[in-house]
Amino acid sequence: MDAPDGLNRDTRPLFFRLFIATWPDYAPPVPEGKEETALDRLWKEYGRSFREFDDLTLARWCSQTLGQLRGRAWRLSHPLVGALRLAAQQAHDRQVWQQRLVNMPPGYHQSPCCRAPLLPLLTRDVGTSGLVCLHCNETAVPPDQLPPESQKTLADWSGKYAPLHEVAHWDDTQRKRVPDYDAAFEEAAQKAEDLLAELATQHVGHLLESYPALIWEDQDECLEVRPEDIHP
Numbered sequence: 001m002d003a004p005d006g007l008n009r010d011t012r013p014l015f016f017r018l019f020i021a022t023w024p025d026y027a028p029p030v031p032e033g034k035e036e037t038a039l040d041r042l043w044k045e046y047g048r049s050f051r052e053f054d055d056l057t058l059a060r061w062c063s064q065t066l067g068q069l070r071g072r073a074w075r076l077s078h079p080l081v082g083a084l085r086l087a088a089q090q091a092h093d094r095q096v097w098q099q100r101l102v103n104m105p106p107g108y109h110q111s112p113c114c115r116a117p118l119l120p121l122l123t124r125d126v127g128t129s130g131l132v133c134l135h136c137n138e139t140a141v142p143p144d145q146l147p148p149e150s151q152k153t154l155a156d157w158s159g160k161y162a163p164l165h166e167v168a169h170w171d172d173t174q175r176k177r178v179p180d181y182d183a184a185f186e187e188a189a190q191k192a193e194d195l196l197a198e199l200a201t202q203h204v205g206h207l208l209e210s211y212p213a214l215i216w217e218d219q220d221e222c223l224e225v226r227p228e229d230i231h232p
């Protein structure tokens with residue numbers, strides 16, 4: 001396995017990272033120096049179906065799908081979640097939830113960021129960024145407004161995860177401090193897999209007591225951890 005080049009550290013905002021991680025369609029204009037890939041084009045093609053929905057159809061589709069997601073935590077990589085994210089972004093762009101075309105799906109509340117139904121996304125940055133809104137990709141729940149019983153455990157979890165993730169972004173000086181960087185990278189990736197599984201098995205359940213449903217980020221593109229590597 002080739003370790004990624006530390007000089008290519010991903011400094012783009014969180015929302016951007018999440019988009020390109022699993023569905024490059026909604027990456028805002030391809031950043032300078034990065035060419036649109038075949039995968040980018042494929043996801044744009046996927047998103048086209050929702051662009052053809054009229055506002056009412058889109059609102060109904062989103063509402064029904066949110067209802068089906070209720071009561072469970074879902075992997076970010078789940079196809080149903082991928083489809084909802086495509087639709088949710090389209091709904092956000094068209095301000096569909098502000099038009100009140102359909103009722104809020106049962107069990108959901110308005111998110112403070114964009115007033116869409118709150119479906120939080122739990123990422124590895126929860127300690128610093130809180131929970132992210134599926135619709136607008138802004139912070140929906142800041143760290144200090146997480147459920148009190150989860151604040152410390154999630155901050156601790158993030159504190160353990162961050163230094164592992166950093167290994168992928170070590171510069172040359174840092175890499176030279178270890179005898180074998182590839183081995184250090186592999187070890188960090190393995191520990192990250194374990195921590196992501198821990199997130200799914202130990203922490204997500206508590207959050208479900210406060211939110212109708214939840215999405216958790218089941219990958220780490222910088223450490224080359226893929227959804228299929230994580231076994232909760």
Ligand SMILES: [Zn+2]
Pocket residue numbers: 111112113114115116133134135136137138140
């Ligand atoms: Zn929002």
